[in-house]
Amino acid sequence: MRAAGRGALFALLAASAAVPLGLLAVWSVAGAWFYPALAPSAYSAEAWRQVAGGDLAAAAGRSVALGAGAALLGTAAGLPVGRALARLAGWRRRLGAALAFLPVAAPPVALAVGTQLFFLRLGLGGTALGVLLAHTVPAAGYLALYFLGVFAAHDAGPEEEARTLGATARQAFWRVTLPALRRQVAEALALGFLVSWAQVAFTQLVGGGLVRTLPTEVFSYLRSGQERYAATGALLLSVPPLLALAAARVAARRAAVAGP
């Protein structure tokens, strides 16, 4: 590819990374920003005061708690399933992967409508616990697939050695396998958190509008034309994912340097 084309593509990538997030940052402090001005005519910290201790802070706190819960539950479900599936070969592994992929691929609205009455019957409709369990459904699917990949590439040698030396299966798992996979488990927890962190449809339908999280607040603000709050919430919503991405890139580079 010619240098000019590469330069243009690089500029496009830089703009795609910087413009959307930069625009959110400006809107988050815009007091008045009327068409066709290219910059706000007045600034306001009002939306950020909401972040410091208002609706946005409460919604963000709820999102963090739900994300942490879905990360733990999703990992607790996904790790053993992925590990078990990695022992299979051929069509059996394909079938297992397809089953784990289903909750990831199912459209959240369709899945929520199809399962909502189960939640209601269990008394979980409109509760944070119900929303947490709903978030765990796609998280467990993602993490089962993630751990299928991890264990398919994992060297089971040390674990088998420990078993030969008399360790029980449980001891071998907790004292040999898990410590060797510390980075992967941390990544899985981050992934599970992010799956929950982005959910809108499950939260709205299972939560019945009563469980308000950061993404559902951004959704409502945007629908009602409150750009400043929508932008502030959206910016806040981008922080953990970008930190996780940066951490994953650093960890991957370190792993590449240190060798397997």
Place this chain on the structure above:
Amino acid sequence: MTDSRPALPLLAALLVAAPVLAGVAYSALGAVGLAGVGAEGFTAARLPRVLGDPRTWASLAWTLGTALAATALAAALAVLVAVAFRADRRLDRAARALAAVPLPIPQVVAASCAVLILGQSGLLSRLGHAAGLVPAPQAMPALVYDRWGAALVLALAWKEFPFLALVATSVLAARGTAAEEAARTLGAGPWAAFRRVTWPLLWRALLPSAVAVFVFVAGSYEAAALLGPSDPLPLQSLIRERYADLDLAARGDAYVLTLLALALAAGAVAVHEWAAARQEGR
């Protein structure tokens, strides 16, 4: 290491899939009036009513069409990035890092940015005004809530291209440049080398991931609800609207639509596994 009891892992996987299977079963019962909201005993009227409604098919066609467009755009951009920045120099690494930024961003954030950039009084319209091209917001072509779903396609392509770029980059890195160099030595131009050597290799490897992107995009709710038109309604918005209908009998119609959406997702999963198996079998 293979398991002596191969059924056990599959049972475990079945547990992970159980909510979806329960949703399918429940929607199937709901579609014939045996369960769910507005159930009044068996009825065969819902299926023909919903499936005979042209709005159902308009919604489905719109959803699949925009999903296909977003997936194609994302894949094209991903291939471009992977091919242009495949080396291990500083500029290439920086470009790949920039391309990864939208990867973990939640969909509702992508939709917010799309409204603020592409809306009729958004950044693009303001820049157009400054350049003397757009006299007023109404003169700006509608990209949000429009029939063509332009903002939706752009927002979802932006959100999904990093994943495909990551896959394409790793395919090229694993493969090396030897085949292309050989083609060039034998007299192929850069375009011919790409078309005959790089592309056939890339698209096969990208296909499973592209199918995954397609199914996410087709099933997306918040971006479609925030950026899509009201006629035709995107499929997920149509389900929500039916399910919230004041007429309880109409609410039951939502189950026919969820069944349709879940069947499509299951079909896409099957295609994904087929494509992945074919790729791994090579």
